[in-house]
Amino acid sequence: MKNKEDHKLKEELIESALTRSYTYKEYRDLVNDLALKGGTTGLEQKESLVNYTALNNRRMKRWDKTFKLSDSDKLLIEKWKRPVLWLVLTESWCGDAAPSIPVMNKIAEASANITLKAALRDENSELMNLFRTNATLSIPKLIMVDEKSKEVLKSWGPRPTKATQMVEDYKKENGELTPEFKEDLQNWYNKDKGQNILEDLLQLLALE
Secondary structure, three states, rough: OHHHHHHHHHHHHHHHHOOEEEHHHHHHHHHHHHHHHHOOOOOOOOOOHHHHHHHHHHHHHHHHHHHOHHHHHHHHHHOOOOOOEEEEEEEEOOHHHHHHHHHHHHHHHOOOOEEEEEEEHHHHHHHHHOOOOOOOOOOOOOEEEEEEOOOOOEEEEEOOOOHHHHHHHHHHHOOOOHHHHHEEEEEEEEHHOHHHHHHHHHHOOOOO
């Protein structure tokens, strides 16, 4: 009975999130507009988050231009025949979202069976609470939903596997993440060129 109730609650919260969601283009337009106007998404309108929004807008522009799928990646993605929704919870200021969501978009563009939508975490707190990472509200969080059954198949985030290990190792040794480490992490994302994100996301398509 509990599983049925959980499934129903998730379905209702996902449907609610979709009414306030964005296509990738709409999300990019939103972030770009906020960057131009000196704003940010989310409940907090702090100067630091405004600055991160502007920085992430520049990063996402770069990722949109530079990240490419190989022919073998495209063939693998095209084999996916199960219609699914990729609903990603995010905010414009999130540094880990800047490289990840453009990669999600490239995969979705390569498949007739993947629909990508972005929804803001702070507007969907109940849904976010169901997909916490180690009891935290970490984003981006990608929720993969079967379009027919509305069943949540898998989730991913907030970071790819190698970046997650880097963060865990640093926290064990130093406690909180420092601005210097966050800069190192962004440098790692750039050097990796989205490949670890791609590998992780393609694992979501290994259900069948």
